[in-house]
Amino acid sequence: MEKLEEYIPIVKFIASMMGENCEVLLHDVRNPENSIVAIENGHISGRRVGGVLTDLVLKIVHNKEYQNQDFIANYVVVAKDNRICQSSSLLIRDENREIIGALCVNIDITALLATKRFLSEFIKIKPPKELKNMLSIKAGSRSSDEDIGETNGEENEILEHLLETSGDVVELLIGKVLNKVTIPVERMSQDEKIQAVRELNELGLFLFKGGVSELAKRLKVSDTTVYRYLHKIKDEEKKG
Template sequence: MEDLERLTKYIPIVHFIGEILGKNCEVVLHDVTKPDNSIVEIVNGHISGRKVNGPITDLALKIMKDKNYKDKHFICNYESVGKSKKPFRSSSYFIKDEHNEIIGMICVNVDLSDLISARSVIEDAIMLANFTITANNKPNHTEQQKSALDLNVLESFEDNIEDLLLSLIKGVLSESEIAPERMSPKEKIDVVRKLNEKGVFLLKGGVSEVAKHLEASEATIYRYLNKIK
């Protein structure tokens, strides 16, 4: 059975979850074997601005690259952010084949902006500094939450592959105080290594886009990739 045929069986579940959780919840079915246009179905896509055939996310790329899905079925309640910078609470379920390889994901993204605004109103109304209702105010993450946090990625949603690549490349370049045109080959290799860890080169056009930003040829980027493997 083809992977896409298997995944289409999950489309009714996507709509089922969307109906239960309502208009402030986006539900997405991804075909991770096609990261450039992975979205098979989406409910309440207005929340992130994405549509069918949109690209995969940066977090999903890292999960695929690091194979974090091997020993778990899902990750729950991690932080993500929409293109409009709205805060989301997200969860992802991994769809695997008979060889325990990931072929798809069902992702649920709850828009928290209204709830956070309501919390602010309530806190203003309470008007007591350091008011607590429990003895311990520290967040208590579940094991699934910890596994998501360990990925060290704040998931962001882009509605096209160009924006996703740009976001990932600029994110890595921003970590360096050296402009690409002044980087040594060793420093550029380090940039390529970080981008590879984020799954950038799983995306169509990844090599050419990185080459452009590093002011190098595509052949040079392929050579750097061979060095870090």
């Protein structure tokens, strides 16, 4: 915790600099059910100190693809009341390069997106190439083939949901996996249910109290059966 405490003044500094539309918080990933150790402008997500870890940070901690990354920048987040945030997270590591925390910055851009849509209603033309080039030079960083008021046309994936309780996180994670299943749960084979447990284990579901029971309820099996599936998965991982 000592290392993380060094970042608390930075949380306050960034929030003071960016203003009330910028939520800044510090997570201790070693305590997923009470991970938030500092937060400023929590009205954006409705969270407070003692709140839970997010689905993205859980994924980062459990997914090897993030092992060599120091930060993740400019991803899409859905916050309280469906507010849209542009977010970035700095990963904090200990002396062994293990992730122990995350400094997260969530900028509420809901009003900006509405303004962009409003302005785009008045722009009905694609400018001539010469005008595009002039605008590109003036803007400095804009691509010359980018339409005025438009992005690159790619739809950004929602990477993170800012939730208030561990129950919310459990429900979200289970939904992420089971919503991909195209058949009723009653018709899922044992192998398909084990695969669901495997994916949810990778997402960090079982770090939360009640995760096993809620999944058992959704799969229509007993808690004991879910634990048996988990033991089977861990045995397979040990065998390589």
